[in-house]
Amino acid sequence: MTDTTDATPQAGPASAGAPKAPEAAPEAPGRLPGQSGGGTPPPPAPRPYGPPGLLERLESAAFARINRTREWYELPGPLGLMNLAVIREDLRRHNLYDTFGAGGERDRRPTRRLAPHRSYDGSGYDPYDEDMGRAGTRLDRNSPLELVHPDADEELMAPSPREVSRRLLARRGFVPAPTLNLLAAAWIQFQNHGWANHGDNEEAEPLTVPIAADDDWERQGGTCPMRVNRTRPDPVAHTAPGVPPTYENTVTHWWDGSQIYGSDEARCRSLRTGERGHLILEDGRLPRDPRPGMECLDATGMNSDYWSGLSLLHTLFAKEHNAICDLIRSHHPTWDDERLFHTARLVNTALMAKIHTVEWTPGILDHPVLHHAMRANWYGLLPRWVTRTFGRIGGEALSGTLGSATDHHAAPFSMTEEFVSAYRLHPLIPDEITVRDHRHGAVRKVIGFDDMQGATTRTAVDDFGISDLLYTFGVSHPGALVLHNHPDALRNFARLSGEHIDLGTVDVLRDRERGIPRYNAYRTMLRKRPVTSFEELTGGHPGDTPLLRELYDGRLDRVDTLVGNLAEPRPAGFGFSDTLFRIFVLMATRRLKSDRFFTTDYRPEVYTPEGLRWVDENSMVTVLLRHHPELEPHLAGVANAFAPWKGRS
Template structure:
């Protein structure tokens, strides 16, 4: 019965999407029509932009492998000891980074596209003899006739909360109740599972690990909280139940997207990059700015967060007591842990906020660098090697070429990349002394951090460039949207003073969190309930200036 109802609703919703795209009061689900003169910019299915010339072995589609990716990983990505973030960035930093990554880009892979398996040459290596890897989907008509293979972005590029709502009409419809603007949840206000017990959300990667499941649950709850307030307080809502449901849904969706944008630009990015990398004073919609994600960003540079992940998740109660330690490998694709004990969701969120991330560098913990699962089909997993190989699969140019594409000077020696003598020697050994062979993911993470920043120059520049385009190329960005002020009044929030902390407090039983959830509070400070937004920025400025 549910299937029949949803089939009908999908058709009706598709009609609405077409109408809404034309009316442009609200975003389309698939991102089309945001730019009136370039309606496909940033839309689902757009080809990833490419800043530097593609490098394929045959110039079109064959993967170029100058150095074995697992050998690179074994030499420079093994992490022997914990390495807490120098800037006291919390684990929520990488978790938010992953959450919004799943809002911006998705390029799936399939064996039909070919394979680019990574041979493991050392027979004693736990991942021997091979790390399997399917190649990414590619745009039809590329990879042949002299045209290099290009990859599509299968979701919208915009920061539009597509990971909550979906990037196509069928998914968006499936997630709704079509009553009072609400999204569908279980009785415990957690995500709805499919027949196999896996949660369904706007993005297909929702079940990857417990932290991600918790973030998805949090924002579905926030949508429904806002929908209830709109239903109770908004004036001029239609009296027809279907039209009323649609209007409430769209208003709540607009507000959720706005809060995600505000958190990203005012909390996440300043904590990660420092305050000077992204100029919010210059924010203005520009129809000549293409917001589409570029492959250098998605295929290599934005994967910096993998180095920040620790070997386990610490679940905590509201007082900060550890209730459970879950190893990272035990947290992969385990939605049943949340279904069985829904209270784990807020315990995961509390732990992410209160514990330190690892330093942004080339090193990854073994749970994601040498993961071997023998249950059923053997799975061999090295995220460092896979990041390198995925860049090659996408024909990504070398590190120096990518630096030049962003207007940065190329490195002339390995000492220009890093001041660490051992890392210099390791890079020189791996790449045979040829600095122009260095993979972009490797070079970007090997760089010394900029003063006042948790990342190096290329990473900071590329992130700032992409997020500037996502802002100024988005006609519906919250700072440019004239509907937002009235919606703020309707639901009783002020976006400029409404952060991730507030969303967590409003949708869980937690009551004790720092104002800036992206930085671990100092144990001696009284930041849990008293720190103001001004205090957060003052603390951040002091810490940055002391390091610089």
């Protein structure tokens, strides 16, 4: 497999057409409006991601043999870290598949002018592919394309996704994740809204889900049979034969904060004051969304499926954006609104990426090897003082991803359907939340999830205040990602649009509809040994063995990936399965390595020296305390803001 952004003819499974070389060299990246000429020359074309060398092949073969009997997390720390690095390289070579060409596309458009900062729609990041990562381009795949043709409609219902939801997903009693707080649940939805969205499909005939005779769905307010809108299809009709269905991402693919800033210029400008680079805030709150029927939500870049947890984080990082603007303006008083805004966006986005990489991820994957791996992903294996004193030494492994060479590996960058599927983490949401006073810890009120989502989002924030809600989220646990723990509130969920759905059913159905391989095929394509029995799958929960065997008619090959990942025994400290983790191993660094604003353009000429220091010196704790110093007694000594805070009884 080769990198299809190279200007030379391509080969391999990710290739869909060779882009032409640009007629003229693009402008130097990082030159902002008002800057003088000069700058740096355009980056060289990415080298093809060719076959592994002898050492890489030997490492891969050696660890493949070891992993037949011992997984990476069962090895001594340094060896486990090496094993993870080899797994990542194998995944980069074999699990990036491009759908370019499905609509008859032949050539990629070269970028005539590289965006000097993050563009409004995600275009102009790559010199050889102007549309890479742009809003409105396709989601690609981690699975080989021959595996992702969905079943016919009748097979999509085998077994009924509603029965899977009722019998395997429905919460029997709240199972908490004791090492995390509820901010961790809100955070991942906050980030995910900036990465991928399929949009709405009101036009096609919905999918019909059969309802069992003893099902109470109608009594809950649903229709019988259940109707679920299909995923909105790719607007570009397929002309290439044998290509599986593809779908469009309605937001930018990049890690660019589009959930805050929007994925088009008009939306972004509607959220800005037009002065000093600031976003609009009114008395410390985001304003109401002015669109008809949306006034109960915040005006922000992405507010689909919005609730108070999202409102807290959108507001917090809008405040952070404005604080960064003020810092940069104090050092560059002549800069205009546009330059201040775009520079602050770069810094704010990088800080969010850092928080996710070195705080949220080790929080939900609390394993010693992962702690080292995620820090190395961001900072490199060398001590931080070495890089600070001498600059980058060596490549990504030693000095981290930031400032390293851009590399798309085996396919042009995009989000993937498998990555979207990996974030079906609805068990994190509790059905009830005990709101507490941040000053004394006293209980104010116990509310249901429906009392703080959709139409009640802003009302809940108004009634309880941001400080008490942040404190409440900091001392409350999310749910564990296990079977029988999907919240009732989301399995009987009324959207703002009036649609009444069971999100457990929808989660299962979406994977099947979009061609996510079933669990054992999913493991195999990620080079993980398939399970050989239902007993092995259910591991430490033998009570679920007969239930899964009955529901799937004794066929291991039909077990849904979502179900398998919730049932699978997992490494100590892991919040989700090692199988699911393989997608994260691949995609976590890919989002950084493909983005020149995290690689070749992560430099003071683009971010400013002050901006780079801001990213380096801050964390989720310092962001919270900057804007809510009243929370200091609860955060004193807390190393990770996504772990439970100090509460008061």
